[in-house]
Structures are given as C-alpha cells and as structure tokens.
Amino acid sequence: MKSIHILCSALLCMALTVPSVEAEASNPGSYSVFIGHRFFRPFAQELSIYSEAAGFTGRTQSIASSGRASKAPERFWENASKGDEIQAILDSGDIEPASTTHDVVVVGAGSAGLYAAKTLNEYGYDVLIIEATDRIGGRVKSASLGDIRVDLGAEEHYRATGDNPVWPAVRDAYGESIYVSPYLGITAFSMDGSINTCWRTSSALHPCRDDSDVATYDGFSNWYWVPNQHLDANSSLAEDVADKYGIDVSHRAYHLYDNGFAGGSYATNLDQLGARSLALQSNQWDLSNSTLTLGDKDLGYADILETLWWDDVVANSDLLLSSPVVSIDTSGDDVVVTDLNGATHVARQVIVTVSIGVLQSEMIDFIPDLPEATVAAYKGIGMDMGMKVPMRFSSAWWETEGEAMAWLVTEGLAGACWVPSDYKVASSSHILMCYPMGDNGTALNDIAVAAGGAAAGDAAIIDAILADLDRTFPQALGQASVNYVEGIVQNWGADPYTLGVYSYPKIGTYTTASDSRRRDLQYPVADGRVFFAGEGTHTTHPSTVPGALHEGERAARAIHAINTATPNPPTCGQGCFSFDIDADENLEADALTDGLLVIRHLFGFLGESLISGAISNDATRQDAAEITRYLNDAESELDIDGDGEADALTDGLLLIRYLFGFSGDALISGAVSENAERASAEQIEAYIRQRIPVI
Ligand SMILES: Cc1cc2nc3c(=O)[nH]c(=O)nc-3n(C[C@H](O)[C@H](O)[C@H](O)COP(=O)(O)OP(=O)(O)OC[C@H]3O[C@@H](n4cnc5c(N)ncnc54)[C@H](O)[C@@H]3O)c2cc1C
Numbered sequence: 001m002k003s004i005h006i007l008c009s010a011l012l013c014m015a016l017t018v019p020s021v022e023a024e025a026s027n028p029g030s031y032s033v034f035i036g037h038r039f040f041r042p043f044a045q046e047l048s049i050y051s052e053a054a055g056f057t058g059r060t061q062s063i064a065s066s067g068r069a070s071k072a073p074e075r076f077w078e079n080a081s082k083g084d085e086i087q088a089i090l091d092s093g094d095i096e097p098a099s100t101t102h103d104v105v106v107v108g109a110g111s112a113g114l115y116a117a118k119t120l121n122e123y124g125y126d127v128l129i130i131e132a133t134d135r136i137g138g139r140v141k142s143a144s145l146g147d148i149r150v151d152l153g154a155e156e157h158y159r160a161t162g163d164n165p166v167w168p169a170v171r172d173a174y175g176e177s178i179y180v181s182p183y184l185g186i187t188a189f190s191m192d193g194s195i196n197t198c199w200r201t202s203s204a205l206h207p208c209r210d211d212s213d214v215a216t217y218d219g220f221s222n223w224y225w226v227p228n229q230h231l232d233a234n235s236s237l238a239e240d241v242a243d244k245y246g247i248d249v250s251h252r253a254y255h256l257y258d259n260g261f262a263g264g265s266y267a268t269n270l271d272q273l274g275a276r277s278l279a280l281q282s283n284q285w286d287l288s289n290s291t292l293t294l295g296d297k298d299l300g301y302a303d304i305l306e307t308l309w310w311d312d313v314v315a316n317s318d319l320l321l322s323s324p325v326v327s328i329d330t331s332g333d334d335v336v337v338t339d340l341n342g343a344t345h346v347a348r349q350v351i352v353t354v355s356i357g358v359l360q361s362e363m364i365d366f367i368p369d370l371p372e373a374t375v376a377a378y379k380g381i382g383m384d385m386g387m388k389v390p391m392r393f394s395s396a397w398w399e400t401e402g403e404a405m406a407w408l409v410t411e412g413l414a415g416a417c418w419v420p421s422d423y424k425v426a427s428s429s430h431i432l433m434c435y436p437m438g439d440n441g442t443a444l445n446d447i448a449v450a451a452g453g454a455a456a457g458d459a460a461i462i463d464a465i466l467a468d469l470d471r472t473f474p475q476a477l478g479q480a481s482v483n484y485v486e487g488i489v490q491n492w493g494a495d496p497y498t499l500g501v502y503s504y505p506k507i508g509t510y511t512t513a514s515d516s517r518r519r520d521l522q523y524p525v526a527d528g529r530v531f532f533a534g535e536g537t538h539t540t541h542p543s544t545v546p547g548a549l550h551e552g553e554r555a556a557r558a559i560h561a562i563n564t565a566t567p568n569p570p571t572c573g574q575g576c577f578s579f580d581i582d583a584d585e586n587l588e589a590d591a592l593t594d595g596l597l598v599i600r601h602l603f604g605f606l607g608e609s610l611i612s613g614a615i616s617n618d619a620t621r622q623d624a625a626e627i628t629r630y631l632n633d634a635e636s637e638l639d640i641d642g643d644g645e646a647d648a649l650t651d652g653l654l655l656i657r658y659l660f661g662f663s664g665d666a667l668i669s670g671a672v673s674e675n676a677e678r679a680s681a682e683q684i685e686a687y688i689r690q691r692i693p694v695i
Pocket of ligand 1: 107108109110111112113130131132133136137138139140152153154155156157158323324325326353354355358363364387388492497498500501502533534535536542543544545546547548
C-alpha cells in the first residue's frame, strides 16, 4: 500500500512509502523527496516541523537541491552526482508522482506549445508543459550526420513576410548571412525505369525540355492554386489533373505530380488533396513562398530555436517529459489533466497542441466529450504517413551531368530527394535527403514492420530507397548501394505522438475563402477552458513552424483575454514583484517605491532609512520591519541575473532600471554579474516581466 503526500511548491515532488513506518497505524508515514533549486531548501527543511505540528508522525524526507542550475528538474539528471543522489533515493522504494497545480497546462512541447508557454510566461502565468516524448521540439528535430547537422523535421525557413517571428530573431542573433538557398544545382526527373531520366539543363544526356510530358507538368504550377479552375468541392486534385492534362495514375508522368508536388509540398498523394480546398488554402497563404536554410553546418533548425527561445521557456515553466496526456476532464470547476504515469495536473485552462494525427487517434479522452463541431474539424483535415531519410554516401554519385543536383523526383519509394550537404558551407560530406510521403511512406513503413521494426526496420527502409535510387540514372546504375555509408530514418507517420507528417487540405478542409475546418478547431471549448493550437489550426500558413508559433501565441493571448475580462488574472505563480501592494490591490510595481525599497534593502538599509520617502500613501505594507521580512522571504526571486545571490549593484539596479522603463543595453550595462545565468537584456526583461502581473 502506498501513502502519498502532495507537497509542492516550485519543487518537483515525489512521495514514496517506507513500509516500516507504515506500521504506525494512526498516521501511515510517507517518504518525500524534494528535488529543486537550493533557494527552496530552507522551505523544504521546514516542512518536517509543520507536518509534525499537523500530526504526521511517521514522515521522513530527502532533499536534493542545487544552486544556479536552472530549476528545470531534468537539469538534475544532467549533473552526474545529483542524478546519482536522486536515483539512489528513487531506487529505495515505490514512487508515485504527486499532483501539480498551475494556471495553465500546455499539452505538447513542440513549436506551438513552447511558444504558447513563452507568451503565457510573459503575461505572468504559472505554466506546466506536459510532453509525451523525452525531448522538446516536436517536429523540429536536428541530428548529426557526416560533418553537418541535418533536419529530420522542419528544414526550410520562410522569409519575413506574414509576420514570421523566426526570420528577424535568427537575423538578429546570427546575422542574415547565416541564411543560404537550399536547392543548389539542376533538377532531375527519373522516367521510364531510368531509360529517359531527364535533367533540366540543355547539356544533359536527356534535357527535360525535350520531354513533352515534363513540359505539361511545368504549366501545373500556374493552375493548381486558382480557385475558379477548381469549382467542384468534391473533386480530388488527381481527378482535376486527369481532366485537365489527361494524366492519370497509369501515365508515365503521374509521379511528377504525385511524388514531386503532392509528396514534396503537402506530404500526401495527389488523390488525397482536395482540389478546391487546396486552391482556397493557397489563396489565403500569407507567408513568403520563398524559403532559405541555415548555411552553418553545425546548426540545425532545432539548435537555433533552443538558443533563441526554448532554453528560456523551459527555465521559466515547469516541464514534464515522457508523460503522454491520456485525459482532460473539464466536468468540474478546474481542468484536470491526467498523464499515462497516473499523475493528475490541475489548472484553470489547457492548451492542446498535439498534431491532427494525434487528435484523430483520440488517444486523449476528453471528459465530457468534445462538441461535434470540434471533432468534425480535426477529422476534416488531412495528415498522412511519411518520413525523412538522410543518407551519407562516399561520393556524389548522382552528379552524372557534372553539376550539383538541386532536386530529384523518383518513380519509386524514395519520392523526392535533395542534397543538404551542398548548402551547408564547407561541408565535405555527401548527403542525400529523401522524402517518401503518403503511399510511399505507408509502403516503406510496411516494409519496416515486416522486417521486425526498430533497427532492422530502418535498415529495410534504407535498402528499399537505395533500390529505387540505384535505377534512377542510366549513367549511375547501382551506384547508390555501392556508395552508401550510413543513414537515419525519421518515420513521422509511425511516431506514436505525431502520427503523420503535417496537415494538408483534403476535400472539405476549406469550404469558402474564409471558412475552414482549421478555423473551426480554433474555437475554445468547455467554457473557454480548452484551446487547440498547432500547425493544423492555422488558416493562412498551416503546416509550417511559423504557423505553429503563431497558433501557440494566439491561444495564449485568447486565454489572457478571457481571464482579464472575467477578471481572472494570472497568479504570478513564479512570484510577483510588488513589494508595496496598494490598498486597492492593483498590484502595481513602481520604480520610486518598490524599486527603491528593493535596492535599499539589498544595500542592507533597515528601519526608517529603508522606507523613508519610498512608501506610497495607499500601501498596505507601511512598516519597515514588515517590508524587510517580506523582502527576505522574496530573496530567491530577487536574484534577477541568476548568479545565485541577490545584490544591490546588479539585481537591485536591474529592477529599478527596468521599472524606470530602461531596456536593452541601457538596462543591463554594468549591472550583470560575471556568473550570471541570465546575462542578456532579453532574458532579464523576460524574467522581470514575468514577475509583474499584467492586469
Ligand atoms: C518531415 C517534415 C518536414 C517539415 N518541413 C518544414 C519546413 O521545411 N518548414 C517549416 O516551416 N515547417 C516544416 N514542417 C512543419 C513543422 O515542423 C510543423 O508545422 C511544426 O513543427 C509543428 O509544430 P506543432 O507544435 O504544431 O506540433 P508538434 O511539433 O508535433 O508538437 C506537438 C507535441 O505534442 C506532443 N504530444 C503528442 N501527443 C501528446 C500527448 N498525448 N501528451 C503530451 N504530449 C503529446 C508531441 O510529442 C510533440 O512534441 C515539417 C514537418 C515535418 C514532419
């Protein structure tokens, strides 16, 4: 039998039983483990005194704490000695995670979830992010292959159009020269079992301009996105292509439309795209159509997002990894989110950022049932199988025309491929990235399952792709297999917490120029307590990272709008600065009262010299001793630069400058300690902003 105590502050808490103690019948004992920042150690130590006073006699506890390191619990595991200490405690008994309480729970730590948490942090909300897998980033995932970072999910960056937040942030942090054009060289179309493979260059053995079927394909890109060319709302794009060009699945050029267009751009097949729906979506598209990639061979998309934002988001929120959410219950006053480990998490609101594929799988049980319109919305959006397969070769065997290859469309399972090592500056690797989507993704997944899955499955997938590539060029028959060195299979369709690649417009996803299933999914349910956000809910740039970021931000803003109208402001769960709370409790923090009090306190002033001229008339806290006590209690929060100490000439100065409206260099100049965990103006501003509630 387990006896559990729920003991929580900003610490990660666990409770486990000690059988010998349970023998004390009236008060079954418990063994609590506190893991957290060392600022909380004194509070954790004192819990024994309070629990005894409350009549708990058989209780013991251990504390594992650490200074400076971020309070994010997983940081403890990265520290070998702390990790061993905690592991030893955990090994000593059964563990049951205690429940948590936050303002908002965000389900999913992908782009939408993390940006939602970032926005909520800025408003001052206490946020718990719950992620099913053991990593953050979702469909933004980078890995190393050869001498470059390859992107296993999102790879292309959109330019600034459409209020894309990524572009300016990357440009400011890394300089615009980090961006390069992704597809360098000439395009090749594999045709007729390699006999008539053509290249888009006049010097090639078979120039594409001599192939009339390829010329037909060229006109397609000016036609597919025009709504008045696709009037039948129930027609697939495959049907419209058959009507317009006379090309169906039996035609030699069908794979150009299927692998090249439907697979390459929408991660599905031609017969799954709704012709009118796609045209309506394309007409609403408001991101740039032009994309670039990161030319630095040591940086992938995930690496830069971590540096730009995610490290801070994780430091400012609570994060639970490896905890798939299984139910969301809104039948009571609170939202109760339960994960697969049995832990329950109570919040006022929840933002669900899982993929359309995960929603369609219905792995999350909503109690009560979701409204029919919401269910129809996620069922009405497409999401298919697919994978990214980067492979390293000993030579660029595909350059049969003596030039770099920009883009290859194959007839078989590889689908479409490009060469990321060509755009990574100074790379000496030869890496081909293949993109088998829709039916190709399903067929390869079946091959992997038949081979036994796991590593054997991945090897079988790569063998099947190599077999397709081996017959791509008449001048390089068999060369893919001969030159192959190593590869990675990122099978998004089989990933249980993505269940597809990205969303696409199927028949009925878009019904008019302004209505879509995506928009329907944006409506909050359960009286403004459950929100959906992710790439799949964006109407004007879905299926992208910027779309996911914008949707996370939209849901967070919507929550705040509802709460401020109610009013139901954030609790400032991480601690608020407002040391001189007005009688009317409007929670204002001012430079000449709160800021001055803090800096004087940190200089060691007491009594009249602390408060003289620094207390507003309507302050509820007027007494110097009371203010000293209050600021002593708040000391952990006052370490603004995170160097482990609260100092007048760093933290005090930072706060008062901020309250005077300083920002950027003027805020931090000469006021950040050498050991600061938060050293940039952006980090300092975010930290303080988070502690001043926005009403
Ligand atoms: C192969 C591929 C190529 C792409 N190329 C580009 C590109 O070049 N440019 C571009 O801009 N975009 C691209 N995208 C799209 C882009 O990656 C996505 O639009 C974006 O990352 C989606 O973010 P999201 O937060 O909506 O979803 P996700 O990133 O999928 O995040 C959802 C999170 O929820 C978690 N989760 C799922 N179920 C549960 C559960 N029950 N409990 C808790 N957590 C759960 C998941 O593990 C995941 O971490 C590509 C995507 C893929 C897969």
